Amino acid sequence: MPSRTTTVQAPVTSQKLFRASQELAEAAVPELADASSVDVLEVLLRGDAPPPGPVDADMRLRRAAFHSAHSARGGGVRSPYAVGDVSRIPPATPCRRSLIDLRPRLIRDLDHDSRWLARYPTPARLLREAGAHSLIVLPLTVRGVALGLAVLYRRADSAPFEEEDLHAAAKLADRAARCLDTIRRHIQEHALARLLQRSLLPEEIPPVSALDAAHGDAAAEGSAGQWFDVLPLSSARVALVVGRAEGKGVHAVTGMNRLRASITTLAPFDLRPDELLAHLDDVVIRLADQHPRDQKQIGAGCLYVVHDPVTGHCTASRAGTAFLMTAQPDGTVSAPRLASHQPLGVESRPFEITEFDVPPGSTLFLRSDGPDGPHAALDPFTEQLREAMTRCGPDVREVLAHVARAPSPGRDPALLIARTRALEAGNVATRNLLPDPAAVSVARTWTSRQLATWMLDELAFTTTLVVSELVTNAIRYSAGPVGLRLIRDERTLICEVSDSSSAGPRRCQPMVSDEGGRGLSIVTQLTQHQGTRFTDSGKTVWAEQSLPT
DSSP: OOOOOOBOOOOTTTHHHHHHHHHHHHHTTTTTOSEEEEEEEGGGGGTOOOOSBSOOTTOOEEEEEEEETTTTTSOSOOOSSOTTBEEOOOSSSHHHHHHHHOOOEEESSOOTTOHHHHTOHHHHHHHHHHTEEEEEEEEEEETTEEEEEEEEEEETTSOOOOHHHHHHHHHHHHHHHHHHHHHHHHHHHHHHHHHHHHHHSOSSOOOOSSEEEEEOOTTSTTOTTEEEEEEEOGGGOEEEEEEEOOSSHHHHHHHHHHHHHHHHHHGGGTOOHHHHHHHHHHHHHHHHHHOTTOOTTTTBEEEEEEEETTTTEEEEEEESSOEEEEEOTTSOEEOOOOOOOOOBTTOOSOOOOEEEEOOTTOEEEEESSOOSSSSTTHHHHHHHHHHHHHHSTTOHHHHHHHHTTSOOOSSOOOEEEEEEOOOOGGGEEEEEEOSSTTHHHHHHHHHHHHHHHTTOGGGHHHHHHHHHHHHHHHHHHOOSOEEEEEEEOSSEEEEEEEESOOOOOOOOOOOTTOSSOOHHHHHHHHOSEEEEEEETTEEEEEEEEEOOO
């Protein structure tokens, strides 16, 4: 009989094995037996397939189910260990022999003085006290592979097992084994999906000056297809993203990866959240058209929030049921009224944008899969977040751990929490310039003085050259005033030039004899990152340099 060891909690998907085993144990009682037990090989809980042939003596089994007809009123057969205990089948027992030759065994008359029972006093004592006098041992096999073991017991007040009982029990065990194998395959698929999901999600959140962020385990049990992202944008801004792809297992993770890749590609273009989701919606529809048999992308959800640490302004847009909550430093918790929109690919109406301001030190809480209705199940999260803000202090990881304990209706969502920061006024410098070529010299002089104030003299030559090229282009190709802004965050010096033209600059390849056309090429060579951000009033051309260490 198995010897008792440690009890552990099985994952959610593995619990299906225990439920199926319990159904087998209950199906055999009382029609065939007075009590029954089911053990499964531990490798099944991971979704792995045991090797064919005899079960190795070192392979551990776990008690998956036990049921007795007399347990409710006492006097029934008792299990020597609890459901969930890890055990090993001892040698020289009918159970071990059945796991070796994969054949059922009928013990019509159990001899309590037999040698194999005498060596294991606790199980022998329980069988003797219950008056068990007849056993059937059934290896649970599929295609020559043993998955576990079922044992049926009869007490002294019941007739001993006969051959017809053995045949009936064998048929029941065969159906149960096929069911267990199906569940094992599902566990294996879920395990593969979680492994794939973990490999695709970011291992660490990139360091950004705009906020301090922490994320929940989006690759946890039952969360396939959920994802999060923290994407640095131009001008020290940052995008917070949570999403949910439809489907199950590997299909959901594949859809998640497609959506993440699309957002990561679109984000550097500095699109507004509603414009980005509109492009993502088109991607989902095109993928569904290209794969008509696989409509898994239809119905995906996403929440995209952009935070600007210079102004404290946030813009957000969403598809589906993802939701956002904010907590101000004084503990006030609220949910911005995000415009509702059907999940991606469901309808063609335009996305809407929501704008709101958050003071420095506020907490943004994003959840990929929100409640079904506008108020359903929202209160527990509100209370958890309010309590976390008062108890956990400034550490967002402690806040996240506290909030994650709130009840979660449905599947586990991706959680992303961020505490906002603001760039001090002394780290942002702005200058308005006239649309006159003489303004280029003014811009260079002003830039040099500002860098001296910030004690960044070693960047003066490079930065003034970049400013000169960007301001020259703005004056030459646009009408109206020109804005110049310098931003210094923890790691980067950002130079921005804004004008009223909606035409974006294009980098060209000038001929040797050309006198112009090299401005953007020079800027590209002197800076680490460059780009153009379009606004309602024109555009902003920006360039970033790393601060000296």
